[in-house]
Amino acid sequence: MSFARRTTASTTALLALAALAACSGNPADPSQDPGEGGAAGNELTVVTHDSFALPDELKAQFEETTGYDVTYVAPGDGGALVNQLILTKDSPLGDVVFGVDNTFAGRAVEEGVFAPYESPALPESAAQYAIESLTPVDMGDVCINADTQWFEEAGIEVPATLDDLTDPAHKDLLVVSHPASSSPGLAFLAATVGAEGDAWPEYWDALVANGVKVVSGWSDAYYTEFSGADGEGPYPLVLSYATSPAFTLTEDGSASTTEALLETCFRQVEYAGVIEGAENEPGAREFIDFLLSPEVQASIPENMYMYPVDDEVELPADWASFAPLSSDPIDVPADEIAANRDQWIADWTARVIG
Amino acid sequence: MVAGVIPAAFLAVFFFWPAGALVLKGFVVDGVPTLEGFQRVFSAPRTWRILGFTLGMAGLATVVCVLLGIPGAHLLYRRRFPGRAVVRALVVVPFVLPTVVVGVAFGSLFDTGGPFGPLGLDDHWIAILLAMVFFNYSVIVRTVGTMWRRLDPRLAEAAHTLGASPLRGFLTVVLPALGPAIAAGASLTFLFCASSFGIVMVLGGVRYSTIETEIWFQTTQLLDLPAAAALSITQLLVVTLLLVATNALQRRTTHARRLHTDDTGVSAATWRRDWATVVVTATVVLVLLLTPLVNLAVRSLRRDGGWSLHNYAALLTAENPALSVPVSRAVWNSLWIALVAATVALALGVLVSLVASRRPASQRGRRALWAVEGLFLLPLGVSAVTVGFGYLITLNRPPLDLRSSLALIPIAQALVALPLVVRSLLPSLHAIDSRQLEAARTLGANHWRVLATIELPQLAKGLGLAAGFAFATSLGEFGATSFLSRPDDPTLPVVIFRLFGRPGADNYGMALAAATLLAVLTAVVMAAAEGRRPKGVATW
Numbered sequence: 001m002s003f004a005r006r007t008t009a010s011t012t013a014l015l016a017l018a019a020l021a022a023c024s025g026n027p028a029d030p031s032q033d034p035g036e037g038g039a040a041g042n043e044l045t046v047v048t049h050d051s052f053a054l055p056d057e058l059k060a061q062f063e064e065t066t067g068y069d070v071t072y073v074a075p076g077d078g079g080a081l082v083n084q085l086i087l088t089k090d091s092p093l094g095d096v097v098f099g100v101d102n103t104f105a106g107r108a109v110e111e112g113v114f115a116p117y118e119s120p121a122l123p124e125s126a127a128q129y130a131i132e133s134l135t136p137v138d139m140g141d142v143c144i145n146a147d148t149q150w151f152e153e154a155g156i157e158v159p160a161t162l163d164d165l166t167d168p169a170h171k172d173l174l175v176v177s178h179p180a181s182s183s184p185g186l187a188f189l190a191a192t193v194g195a196e197g198d199a200w201p202e203y204w205d206a207l208v209a210n211g212v213k214v215v216s217g218w219s220d221a222y223y224t225e226f227s228g229a230d231g232e233g234p235y236p237l238v239l240s241y242a243t244s245p246a247f248t249l250t251e252d253g254s255a256s257t258t259e260a261l262l263e264t265c266f267r268q269v270e271y272a273g274v275i276e277g278a279e280n281e282p283g284a285r286e287f288i289d290f291l292l293s294p295e296v297q298a299s300i301p302e303n304m305y306m307y308p309v310d311d312e313v314e315l316p317a318d319w320a321s322f323a324p325l326s327s328d329p330i331d332v333p334a335d336e337i338a339a340n341r342d343q344w345i346a347d348w349t350a351r352v353i354g
Numbered sequence: 355m356v357a358g359v360i361p362a363a364f365l366a367v368f369f370f371w372p373a374g375a376l377v378l379k380g381f382v383v384d385g386v387p388t389l390e391g392f393q394r395v396f397s398a399p400r401t402w403r404i405l406g407f408t409l410g411m412a413g414l415a416t417v418v419c420v421l422l423g424i425p426g427a428h429l430l431y432r433r434r435f436p437g438r439a440v441v442r443a444l445v446v447v448p449f450v451l452p453t454v455v456v457g458v459a460f461g462s463l464f465d466t467g468g469p470f471g472p473l474g475l476d477d478h479w480i481a482i483l484l485a486m487v488f489f490n491y492s493v494i495v496r497t498v499g500t501m502w503r504r505l506d507p508r509l510a511e512a513a514h515t516l517g518a519s520p521l522r523g524f525l526t527v528v529l530p531a532l533g534p535a536i537a538a539g540a541s542l543t544f545l546f547c548a549s550s551f552g553i554v555m556v557l558g559g560v561r562y563s564t565i566e567t568e569i570w571f572q573t574t575q576l577l578d579l580p581a582a583a584a585l586s587i588t589q590l591l592v593v594t595l596l597l598v599a600t601n602a603l604q605r606r607t608t609h610a611r612r613l614h615t616d617d618t619g620v621s622a623a624t625w626r627r628d629w630a631t632v633v634v635t636a637t638v639v640l641v642l643l644l645t646p647l648v649n650l651a652v653r654s655l656r657r658d659g660g661w662s663l664h665n666y667a668a669l670l671t672a673e674n675p676a677l678s679v680p681v682s683r684a685v686w687n688s689l690w691i692a693l694v695a696a697t698v699a700l701a702l703g704v705l706v707s708l709v710a711s712r713r714p715a716s717q718r719g720r721r722a723l724w725a726v727e728g729l730f731l732l733p734l735g736v737s738a739v740t741v742g743f744g745y746l747i748t749l750n751r752p753p754l755d756l757r758s759s760l761a762l763i764p765i766a767q768a769l770v771a772l773p774l775v776v777r778s779l780l781p782s783l784h785a786i787d788s789r790q791l792e793a794a795r796t797l798g799a800n801h802w803r804v805l806a807t808i809e810l811p812q813l814a815k816g817l818g819l820a821a822g823f824a825f826a827t828s829l830g831e832f833g834a835t836s837f838l839s840r841p842d843d844p845t846l847p848v849v850i851f852r853l854f855g856r857p858g859a860d861n862y863g864m865a866l867a868a869a870t871l872l873a874v875l876t877a878v879v880m881a882a883a884e885g886r887r888p889k890g891v892a893t894w
Contacts, residue, residue, distance in 0.1 A: 050848070051855060052841045059842075073757070074841040075746070080574035084746055087577065091750040093757060180571055181555070216555050219854040223862055230862045240857070247858035251658075305856060342576055353561060 044068040044283040045094030047275070049081045052099060053303040054296065062290050068283050078183050079104055085113045085275065096284035098137060098272040098291060103186050105134055105271055106338020114273035117285055121292040126309035131334055134271035137291045138306035141242035141265035141326045142187035144174070147228030149257050150236035159237070161263045162195050165207060172211035175225040176239040180345050182217045183268070188239050189348055190337055191266035194330040204352055214352060228258040243305055246316070246323040256322040265326035270306065358709040358726065361702040361772075365730065367754070368765050372744025373586075373736055376573075379747070380583020391580025392587075401568075405588070408564040411479065412547035415486035419543045420536060422487065422638050423494025425631040431499030433623035433631075441639060443881035445492045448643055450823070450876050452830030452847045453552025455869040458854070459646035460485050460557055469645070479562060485553045488642055490543040497539030498532055503620055505531055541600040545593060549735050551833060565589045569737045586740050593735025597728040647873060654866035657859070665863035669871070679842060681849060681868060688829055688846040691760075695767035695831075696824035702768065703775030703820060704813060706730050710776070711783035711809075727780070731773045738833030741766065745838070760843065766834035771824040778823055782816035783809065822883020826876045846872050 044066075052074055063070055073094060075084050082104040085097060089111065100108055108114065114133035122135060129136035144165065151158045159170050177185035196203040213235060215221045223231040226238035228248055242265060245256040272291050274284040290296060297308035301316050307325060380391050395401050429435075430442050448456070464475045475481045509531065513523035529536075551566040563571070565585055572582040625632070657664045669681050710727040714720055733741075745766075749756045756762045786808060794804050832847040839848050846868060853865035 048841060050836065050841065050852065072841050074839065075742075075837050076574060080837075083574055083577040084743065087743060088746050088750065091747075093746065180575055222857065223854065229857070230859050244857045345575075 042067060042069055044070045044096070044280050044287060046070060046072045046287060047081070047085070047094040047097045048072060048074050049078045049099035050074045050076060051304060055299050055303065058296055058299060061295075062287070066283065066286050068280070068286075070287075082108045082113075086111045089113060089276070092275045092277045092279075095275055095278035095280045096272065096287045097275055098270070098287075100134065100271045100273065101183065102129075102131075102267075102269045102271070102334045103183065103190060103337050103341065105131060106334040106336075107341070109133055109334075110338060113276060115276045115278065115281065115284075117274045117288065119285070119288050119292055121289040123292065123310040123312065125311035126292075129269045129309060131271070134273045135288050135292070136269050136309045137272050137288075138297075138300045138304060138308055139267055139269040139325075140306045141260070141262075141267055141329055142184045142191070142239065143242050143260040143262060143265040143326065144188075145226070145228065145238050145240040145244050145258050145260050147226065147236040147257065148259050150227050154236075158259070158261070160261055162192065162203070165212075165237070165264075166203070166210050168210065170210065170237070172213075173235060174207070174210075174237040174239075175213040175215060175221045175233075175235040177218050177221045178214055178216050179348055184218050184239055184241070185214075186341070186345070187266040187268055189344055190332045191264065191330045193340075193344060194266070194332040201347060201351055204348065208352055241305070242325055243301075243307070243319060243323040246318040246321075249318065249322065253318070260323070260326075262324070262326040263328070265329045267326070267329040267331070269309070357705045361706045361709075361730065364702055365733075365769075369733055369736075369741060369769055372748045373740045374744070375748045376579070376740055376744040377583045377586050380579040380581070380586075383580060388580070391578075391582075391584040395581050395584040401585075404563045404565060404568050407479075407562060408548055408566075409592070411482060411486065411564070412544045415483055415490065415547045416540050416544045418483065418487050419490050419494045420540050422634065423491055423539070424498060424532075424536070425634040426491065426495040426638060427499035427502050429623065429628060429631040429635045430495060431503040432620055433628060434620060435623040439884070440881075443877070443884045445495055445639065445643065446880050446884060447647075447873070447877045448488050449490065449492045450826035450830055450880060451489075451873055452832050452850075453550075453555075454832055454847050454850050454854075455650065455830070455873055456485060456488070456646070457552060457555075457557065458866070458869055459650040459873075460488070463646060463649055464557075469649070481557050482553060482562060484642060485557050486547045486550060488646065489550070489553070490546050491638060491643070493543045493546065494536070494539040497542070498535045501535035502528075502532060538600055541596050545596050545600070545734060548592065548596075549589070549737075551737070565592075566737055570739045573737075573739045573743055582740070586737065589735060589737070590732075593732065594728070597731050597735070598724075600731075602724070650866065650873065651870050654863070654870040657863060665867035666871075668860055669864050669867045679844065681846075681864070684844050684846050684849040685871075687843055691764050691767065691845060692825050692828035695764035695771060695828035696821055698764060698768035699771040699775045699824040699828075700817065700821055702772055703779055703824075704817075706772070706776050707779040707783055707813065708809065711780060711786075713788055727776065730776055733769045734773050738766075738770075738837070741769070742834055742837035760838075760840065763835055763838045763845070764828070766838060767828040767831045768824075770831055770834065771827040774823040774827060775820045778820035779813060779816045782812050786812050819883050822879055826879045826883070829876055829879065830872065846875075 052072065059070065062068075071094075075081060075093065078099060078101050081097070082100055084093060085100075085108055097114075109132055116133045117135065118130075119135045122130065126136045129139065144159075146158045148158065156169060159165055159167065164170065165174055176188055179185040179189040192203050193200045213225065215225060218240065221238050222229050222240050222244070223233075225231070225233035225235045226240075227233055227236045228238070240260070242260040242262065245258045245260055248258045249256050272288045274281060274288065278284045292310065294310065294313060297310045297313045300306055300308045301319055307315070307319075381387055381389070383390060426445070430438060430445070460481065463470045464473070464478070464481050475484075505528065509527050510523050513527045514520070518526065548564070549566050550564065551570065554562055554564050554567050555570075565588065569582050569585045569589070572578045572585065623632070654665055655661055655663070706726070710723055710730075712719075712723060714723065745762060746757060748754075749762070756765075790808060791804060794808060799807070830847060831845075832851065835845055836848060836851070839845055844852065850865050850868045850872065853861045853868065
């Protein structure tokens, strides 16, 4: 490159290097720096999804009692999280993961992402949810929610079952989210597969004929389209969670303006696991035990809007009254979901979206 | 030459290597090289539909932007009227707004109950088209306007004297002169529209996919790397072709500018003469640009059916358990990250611009420079997902084990901002008359002195605008940041996204308030930068 004027250029380069050094020297808020001279054995990296939240006191308490410097990373939503774990098997993202749900767990287990660990802290009530190498931490039901008031005013009976949703009396009332881009959407697809078996494609044909609206994510469905939430959209039936009615209470808090249809629910369970190849495997195990401690379990409803797996933990009062879990959720085993998930989504997309 | 090495190394390490590594993974399945992804992707009719939709929408949006943008450019850059500076700044705001905010702002407009509900555009491709125009209108207005302002009015006057009607004068004299600017702006608009992700995700409902959303889906949800790789290569090809075209056209704009006089073509606006452009531009600004923003602000001020500042108060004070950090912390994070990102982008942008503004005598040298400039625009056309996932498999070993480091956020944002910085700075350098440089050298000035007395002062003129763009882009960046941010240290767009993911009036209200806050923050930054735009230099 004969046209480059060397002297000028190299000075500029030096100046820029200095500038770069100046800014890259201080990339992080000092308070974020892991403790000084933290040896590798003292550090713990927790990988979670982007909805992870725990009170600061509990996090600090864990660091104090164990002596670890904990870094939390959240590289995306639940699906992205699992696929990133699979992608980085050779050089793990961290030591322990929290937030793999039962619609994605099967695939990650098959790929050998997790090191086996059975936590002694696992409460008895949670044993039914345990799957190979993974420890259940919290759960929630994905159910159709109804705007009770809307139905009262319209003089239409609130639907109860999945089959009611295809009833012409409920035409153009339901909005759901896309199974490819939203985890409740995938849960609902799994629910229809679990309930209708091989006839699920025909069920969806009927839903489409009955005017179901599909949007890309939970927020669009709940806040923009649903008539019972703050966005006051046009649809009185929405795919959401069993806990959502606890957040739509009347002013005096005596009743909820929405309800969950408990016969339409799919149970999502969120797991924690030790990542295979973890640098700090003991720390990873301690963290999983920590997640199952009564304090953390009790903080889960307020912070992550999920039910604790430990049924002995006291729930917030509103939850107990207005957000019960389904007594009989529609069940689809994790390995069946793992084996068919991509095919279901592809078939669903071809059928419903076209 | 060295000036080019640092930015090139930066780009290589933080862009080409990660993105390349991930794409490469798609061509090797179980250790065997394969083109299976290509065969599978291109034998599916869906792919062709997506490709068609992507290019068709981008093309249509570009045409609409050009048709609406030309009158806007005339009014905002060729006429004077009170409040013009405000309108100019306002027009740019959408361009740097984060898609999370725009999605909300637009989202409810087209609903059955919303203000535009009766139009029946809910989930319609026209809603996506409008959002694309919302984002990119300013690109045409700026590119065309800054050139038009300096267009010699005598040309049109001469045509008029010779008996041409105003329309004919415009079509035969003005339009050809503006041609390069229009074409350059149009290709940029096309590039932005063709790679838009958030708008399509939020407004497209589920019926519509673009290459970008499909890459996201194949990568994050299915981990089908061969398919994602095939799509990425296709996208890269389209983008490269476009950049070649853009660059060539930008050159022509620059050469043409030498003919122009100074601001003599700018005169006061009068209703009798300018009513047509006033009507068109006012409609665009009020209906298309302002309505969504006002809709957002109004909704942030509503609570329980009445007006209230409750949402803002909650944002400032409440310890929201769903966030695990106070929002003020997120604002602080956004600000310092934006500051670092803007500094990095500016430092690199200055170097790239100095190199790219060289005027080699040989044809080959010029070609090489175009290639250099184009190379730094490429990040605009590559999916954030590809880069984000690429980071995971490349920057994973010492000395570059940055995956869990916060430093990656400003670095990724700087990559996104760099093309805009270069675009803002280069025209200042191109505007230096080559005779001035030659004269300086003839008079004995060495390279240092030329740099210190001519080039750097000229560059400084564009620095304010470039800094504004870099800062605002970084403030609103969500795509790459969402893969890199920490749950206990999020940026403002990440917080907004998270709040929208939670039930409850408080979370929803706070999300609206935070989105409004971000829009205002961005607007202030852009207005300040706009005030420092270089006089007499056309930027894109």
